[in-house]
Amino acid sequence: MNITAGSLLSQINYPADLRKLSKDQLHQVCDELRQYIIDVVSVHGGHFAASLGVVELTVALHYVFNTPYDQLVWDVGHQAYGHKILTGRRDSFPTNRKYKGISGFPKRDESEYDTFGVGHSSTSISAALGMAMASHYKGEFDRQHIAVIGDGAMTAGMAFEALNHAGVANANVLIILNDNCMSIDPNVGALKEYLTDITTSPTYNKLRDDVWNLLGKLPVGKRFTREMASKLEASLKGVVSKSSNLFESLQMRYFGPIDGHNITKLADTLQDLKDIPGPKLLHIVTTKGKGYALAEKDQTTWHAPGLFDKITGEIFKKIPDRPQPPKYQDVFGHTIIELAEKNDKIIGITPAMPSGSSLKFMMEKMPDRAFDVGICEQHAVTLSAGMATQGMRVFCNIYSSFFQRAFDQAVHDVAIQDLPVVFCLDRAGLVGEDGPTHHGAYDIAYMRSIPNVIISAPMNEEELRNLMYSAQLEENTHPYVIRYPRGQGVMPEWRTPFKAIKAGTGRKIRDGKDIAILSIGHIGNFVTEACKELISDGLQPAHYDMRFVKPLDEAMLHEVFSKFDKVITVEDGSIKGGFGSAILEFMAEHHYTSKIRILGIPDRIIEHGKPDELFRECGYDPAGIARATREMLREKITVTI
Numbered sequence: 001m002n003i004t005a006g007s008l009l010s011q012i013n014y015p016a017d018l019r020k021l022s023k024d025q026l027h028q029v030c031d032e033l034r035q036y037i038i039d040v041v042s043v044h045g046g047h048f049a050a051s052l053g054v055v056e057l058t059v060a061l062h063y064v065f066n067t068p069y070d071q072l073v074w075d076v077g078h079q080a081y082g083h084k085i086l087t088g089r090r091d092s093f094p095t096n097r098k099y100k101g102i103s104g105f106p107k108r109d110e111s112e113y114d115t116f117g118v119g120h121s122s123t124s125i126s127a128a129l130g131m132a133m134a135s136h137y138k139g140e141f142d143r144q145h146i147a148v149i150g151d152g153a154m155t156a157g158m159a160f161e162a163l164n165h166a167g168v169a170n171a172n173v174l175i176i177l178n179d180n181c182m183s184i185d186p187n188v189g190a191l192k193e194y195l196t197d198i199t200t201s202p203t204y205n206k207l208r209d210d211v212w213n214l215l216g217k218l219p220v221g222k223r224f225t226r227e228m229a230s231k232l233e234a235s236l237k238g239v240v241s242k243s244s245n246l247f248e249s250l251q252m253r254y255f256g257p258i259d260g261h262n263i264t265k266l267a268d269t270l271q272d273l274k275d276i277p278g279p280k281l282l283h284i285v286t287t288k289g290k291g292y293a294l295a296e297k298d299q300t301t302w303h304a305p306g307l308f309d310k311i312t313g314e315i316f317k318k319i320p321d322r323p324q325p326p327k328y329q330d331v332f333g334h335t336i337i338e339l340a341e342k343n344d345k346i347i348g349i350t351p352a353m354p355s356g357s358s359l360k361f362m363m364e365k366m367p368d369r370a371f372d373v374g375i376c377e378q379h380a381v382t383l384s385a386g387m388a389t390q391g392m393r394v395f396c397n398i399y400s401s402f403f404q405r406a407f408d409q410a411v412h413d414v415a416i417q418d419l420p421v422v423f424c425l426d427r428a429g430l431v432g433e434d435g436p437t438h439h440g441a442y443d444i445a446y447m448r449s450i451p452n453v454i455i456s457a458p459m460n461e462e463e464l465r466n467l468m469y470s471a472q473l474e475e476n477t478h479p480y481v482i483r484y485p486r487g488q489g490v491m492p493e494w495r496t497p498f499k500a501i502k503a504g505t506g507r508k509i510r511d512g513k514d515i516a517i518l519s520i521g522h523i524g525n526f527v528t529e530a531c532k533e534l535i536s537d538g539l540q541p542a543h544y545d546m547r548f549v550k551p552l553d554e555a556m557l558h559e560v561f562s563k564f565d566k567v568i569t570v571e572d573g574s575i576k577g578g579f580g581s582a583i584l585e586f587m588a589e590h591h592y593t594s595k596i597r598i599l600g601i602p603d604r605i606i607e608h609g610k611p612d613e614l615f616r617e618c619g620y621d622p623a624g625i626a627r628a629t630r631e632m633l634r635e636k637i638t639v640t641i
């Protein structure tokens, strides 16, 4: 389908074109930009509501600032579609998040306007401050550095670490706090309450009006001088004491809150702030999903709705002709409730992903036992550790790639103290369209090096349930990782009775004679498919679902290496340091010399695309596994990786 941009937008190839327009024309640019995002995302998919919410901000920023010389850093980057469209990627926007197409997030090698690669939250203030300090060092005093951060991303420790530094740094940085009261789910925590107070309290609204009146008195086009800045500050102090504003207390000049959908006001304010040197924060209030009524109403659903009919708002769902397996996240969400009903020590924790992890089911049913702690992975892990010291059985559910943030907490607070926290690492393996920032590629490698930790991965829903059941039993006294992928499982009838699985025990799926294929996790189903193909060719592969990376099922491995001189390992995780590496270590330790081939994520960055496209690229889709098996059966015995 050919989607055309509106008459003004189609003339804007770069921000320089935007800057040629009059301020009055910006309304039309905003309308057309919003419409283009709706038109494209409805048929091509992607994140939706966040970009709609910052249309005016995006236009105002590129209108007022001299990008890319002035450096604009988007936090998370899921809201940067308007930015992409205005900065040379309007016509390629329909390839957004597609294999070989443009990325769904800002990316340095995609455009000079993308100053910093993002995907994970709360990095923007540090990055912009770093750029600002470098500019200062280089004597580029006219250069502006702007971080745009959401109220959700602002809850993370990293954002506060950066604020703590920015307040005393001699650097020209503007932080724009885009406050829409939403994370993916409704935002949580004391900071959110504080921001709500600011935006609703009469004192602050008077302050806002005073600020605006003062700004309004400035001659149009005149630069904001230090004298004006101090006059403005004096007026701020007249209505609110410095210590009562969090950001002012951190030595950050605070401006706002202002309406982030009033393009004229935004552009004028940014123009004025541009000339105030040093660290400053502008608080804008926006509506996530602005301009698309359904998205404004149900912001969580419309965060990333999938394909939809832009006229009726119907979100397209495939209508299956037979019962479908559930998503792994839902198996987790329902199973934790079943377990918690029997074990009153069970607690559920998610850092800002109640819908994505499906912990929301438990939060609704057992609100005193399941918590969303905001975008705070490190805190989530140490909070779980604290609870575990008091005998709680905490299921701490974190997406694998976001868990990277909490590596030290996993080591220092959980593993060294050998606390039996259960880490359910959702979205483990290649996740697809979100790309490299979100692939859960490394958890096996980085968790495997830590003593005391049990690492498991279910091949299907039944195994996920049984691993969750086993992890919460009193006899488990160790940190326990259960990693599972994004998306659907394989068992429509998934609510099976619980059975304990002893840590470090695998299972033989099929016996064979020619070669052994060892798999870990869901990828075992690809091996099953590959085996069907190989068997129809007259080959006899054996298949073992190892279930645990640590401890390994050593008895099973002795059987494998005694019987087979050719072995393949398969994992949906990085080859370097992963499951296959663990098998190599076992072989070395026990002097086995079988020929072995390791399939998994290779040692390079895997970009975005459909999961199947990426599995194929990495060579461990069913066809790739079958191909590798045939190749190995043809080769003489040598060790290759």
Ligand SMILES: Cc1ncc(C[n+]2csc(CCOP(=O)(O)OP(=O)(O)O)c2C)c(N)n1
Pocket: 050, 053, 076, 078, 079, 119, 120, 121, 149, 150, 151, 152, 153, 154, 180, 182, 183, 184, 288, 351, 352, 353, 375, 377, 402, 405
């Ligand atoms: C470290 C990390 N944890 C979790 C996420 C998942 N995530 C992406 S966007 C988002 C909500 C961000 O809220 P906010 O910053 O307020 O932006 P909004 O969507 O409201 O514009 C979350 C939790 C992430 N990208 N990075």
Ligand SMILES: CC(=O)[C@@H](O)[C@H](O)COP(=O)(O)O
Pocket: 047, 076, 078, 119, 184, 304, 356, 427, 431, 434, 486
């Ligand atoms: C931007 C971001 O980090 C999230 O929106 C992420 O894309 C969610 O991923 P899932 O769709 O797998 O929940």
Ligand SMILES: [Mg+2]
Pocket: 150, 151, 152, 153, 178, 179, 180, 181, 182, 183, 187
């Ligand atoms: Mg928000």
